[in-house]
Amino acid sequence: MAEQGSAVADPPSELKSRQAGSTEHSWCKAVPGGTGITVLALLLSKPPDISLLQNALHKLQNINPILKSQLHYESSTNSYSYIIPSTSHLQIQPFDLSSTVQILQRLKTSDLTSVSDFHLILEHEINRNSWINAGTSSDSDTDIFFASIYQLENEKSVFALRIHTSACDRAAALALLKKLLELVSCEKEDGERTELELLKKMEVGLEIEEYIPAGKASKPFWARGIDMVGYGLNSLRFSNLKFMDSESTRASQVVKLQLNIEETDRILDGCKTRDIKLCGLLAAAGLIAAHSSKGLKENQWEKYAIATLINCRSILDPVLRPDFPGFYHSAILNTHDVKGGDDLWELAKRSYTSFINAKNNNKHFTDMGDLNFLMCRAIDNPGLTPSSSLRTSLICVFEDPVIDTSSTVHQEIGLEDFIGCASVHGVGPSIAIFDTIRDGQLDCACVYPFPLHTREQMQELIGEMKRILVDC
Numbered sequence: 001m002a003e004q005g006s007a008v009a010d011p012p013s014e015l016k017s018r019q020a021g022s023t024e025h026s027w028c029k030a031v032p033g034g035t036g037i038t039v040l041a042l043l044l045s046k047p048p049d050i051s052l053l054q055n056a057l058h059k060l061q062n063i064n065p066i067l068k069s070q071l072h073y074e075s076s077t078n079s080y081s082y083i084i085p086s087t088s089h090l091q092i093q094p095f096d097l098s099s100t101v102q103i104l105q106r107l108k109t110s111d112l113t114s115v116s117d118f119h120l121i122l123e124h125e126i127n128r129n130s131w132i133n134a135g136t137s138s139d140s141d142t143d144i145f146f147a148s149i150y151q152l153e154n155e156k157s158v159f160a161l162r163i164h165t166s167a168c169d170r171a172a173a174l175a176l177l178k179k180l181l182e183l184v185s186c187e188k189e190d191g192e193r194t195e196l197e198l199l200k201k202m203e204v205g206l207e208i209e210e211y212i213p214a215g216k217a218s219k220p221f222w223a224r225g226i227d228m229v230g231y232g233l234n235s236l237r238f239s240n241l242k243f244m245d246s247e248s249t250r251a252s253q254v255v256k257l258q259l260n261i262e263e264t265d266r267i268l269d270g271c272k273t274r275d276i277k278l279c280g281l282l283a284a285a286g287l288i289a290a291h292s293s294k295g296l297k298e299n300q301w302e303k304y305a306i307a308t309l310i311n312c313r314s315i316l317d318p319v320l321r322p323d324f325p326g327f328y329h330s331a332i333l334n335t336h337d338v339k340g341g342d343d344l345w346e347l348a349k350r351s352y353t354s355f356i357n358a359k360n361n362n363k364h365f366t367d368m369g370d371l372n373f374l375m376c377r378a379i380d381n382p383g384l385t386p387s388s389s390l391r392t393s394l395i396c397v398f399e400d401p402v403i404d405t406s407s408t409v410h411q412e413i414g415l416e417d418f419i420g421c422a423s424v425h426g427v428g429p430s431i432a433i434f435d436t437i438r439d440g441q442l443d444c445a446c447v448y449p450f451p452l453h454t455r456e457q458m459q460e461l462i463g464e465m466k467r468i469l470v471d472c
Helices: 022-033 050-063 097-107 117-126 170-189 192-198 221-237 261-274 278-293 344-360 368-380 408-413 455-471
Strands: 017-019 035-044 070-074 079-083 093-095 145-151 157-164 251-258 302-311 329-338 391-398 402-404 415-424 428-438 441-450
Touching: 022 035, 022 079, 022 157, 022 368, 035 117, 035 170, 050 145, 050 170, 093 097, 097 117, 097 145, 117 157, 117 251, 117 415, 157 170, 170 302, 170 408, 170 415, 251 415, 251 455, 261 278, 261 344, 261 441, 261 455, 278 302, 278 329, 278 344, 278 391, 278 428, 278 455, 302 344, 329 344, 329 368, 368 391, 408 415, 415 428, 415 441, 441 455
Parallel strands: 093 145, 302 391, 391 428, 402 428
Antiparallel strands: 017 079, 035 157, 035 415, 070 079, 145 157, 251 441, 302 329, 428 441
């Protein structure tokens, strides 16, 4: 297989529009309901140069055309497409201190005394749904990409990028941010050579389905039917966390799970010794904490579902660059029976083995269409899910964590903190874990639907997960 370089033979760079593929279509349906708003939020201690940032964003959009696209819905065919203008027109939306204070005052309640302003702005951003009416009318097109700056006290600020997940998954968003910071640094230092390397143009890619290696997605019709029935019947047997309020309008909230360097080293060493990945351990800790939270008898079994997201760029044909923009993840849905007293490492091994066996059998390709169909079916018929909760699994994890190391670029712009995650208050899991190992420390943003689950409920659950991980 050839490495995906700076060009894709088809479609050409002059392409003005591209219809959304099946997986992208599913996300286009999910985002209006509140799942799939990706946000990258940066806490800065130095005043940002807005014109410099905007210029850098324009350059990045122009070399990544899908990121300057607008989402178009065609009601006559019930289809979505990406309309790509010739130039970038993104404008950073600034919020001065007074405007930011008003936003924070609306967000703050008595139970948020320990939540930082940065954290609240992040939650504000993942609930700003510019695409809420996408799919209802053909009259207007909506940008895929937005940027905002919020002024905080003590000359601090929050710089936030908000992106439609169908056009930019987690890997692409983080690659975009890395390029943006390096580009800003280059412009400050007049680093023309490095800038040229950063600004290599990439074409508008095809949908993930077009890049699946030949034969990898093949499944007999009868087998597809059996799997669909299996997914449907299993979903009726899944256990969930206690739903606190399944009637009120929902939003996404975030709780952090953080370990220090020593604790992180210990669990990573444990994973390496047992030949499993961190995703298996995080999922197992979540399963044990969820079972424990319900006060069940120790020998009482419950069945939980775990969704694991896989970045497929390296296993597609042709292989795509790690920073290639678009949505190129697939999912594997596994179920596990859990009882009180389960050993963490044994459950982690069982969880990861189940996932890797499914991956080795190409389930992330063969079942892609099935899971897309079931996702859309749940969106259209919430009553098919328990208490119309739209919960399709207990936990969603990524196969591989993000590895982030502080750099001189971070120091130059005054980067104090960074969180990247996406909303889940439409269809999705009860907990989506966006894990990062930052400077050797595990740092997870755990996103959940509120008030289906409350902050207090999730803080207790994530606190129990941390205790389980530390004690292991």
